[in-house]
Amino acid sequence: MPNYDAHVLSGIITYPLAVALAGILADYAGIPFKLTSMAMVLGYALYVLGADLPDMDHPNALIHRGTKPIVAVLLGSAVYMWAAERIHLSQPWMSQTAAWGVGAVGAVVGWYGFTAVMPRHRGVVHSLLFATIYGFLAFLLGPYGLHISTGEGLFLGFSAFSGYTLHLILDGSVKLI
Structure with a gap:
């Protein structure tokens, strides 16, 4: 092939x-x-x-390895945007950091989920x-x-x-x- x-x-x-x-x-x-x-x-x-x-x-394909981080970053960014509207701490930088923490968890889920859902x-x-x-x-x-x-x-x-x-x-x- x-x-x-x-x-x-x-x-x-x-x-x-x-x-x-x-x-x-x-x-x-x-x-x-x-x-x-x-x-x-x-x-x-x-x-x-x-x-x-x-x-x-x-x-092991290059297209899989290239697509996987893009999917992870897109999902993590979407989760961040969702979390940023809901997390309100005493300082704006704290809220942003916490929202990005939630976004990073979403990105990790996207990373492993991408391979898991591939047939x-x-x-x-x-x-x-x-x-x-x-x-x-x-x-x-x-x-x-x-x-x-x-x-x-x-x-x-x-x-x-x-x-x-x-x-x-x-x-x-x-x-x-």
Whole structure:
């Protein structure tokens, strides 16, 4: 099976094919992709990330080890923000320190929880279902997160889905669920 380098380099090299396919689908199938420079640059990042993202279910994979601290920090920060509204001690710095203490506990839970909730390697995360979820989240990022047009968002979703699917093809394991 391909390793990290093979997956990522395949994404880097094959992205022009995804752009061509999007152009063909826009011209001949009427899909309203908007291929702006911004959408194509963001699409490139999502495509290449998707080319390795299915391996996040493998505890030794670089993508897993890179995603795990991000999840921990995001969860810890969210818990801090929740705690900061509820903890009121005599000094503001004491309240902030206590809230960050609670946030750090949340981060540790996120750290261990991330691996605990990951299914077995090449399980459901290695599926077209997750490729679709990744593509849908990338689409939402466009108009709702980055405030770019719906057509640009559609291209982001297509790029993300295509990169993720590339990984499945390279693994020789394209399944629905």
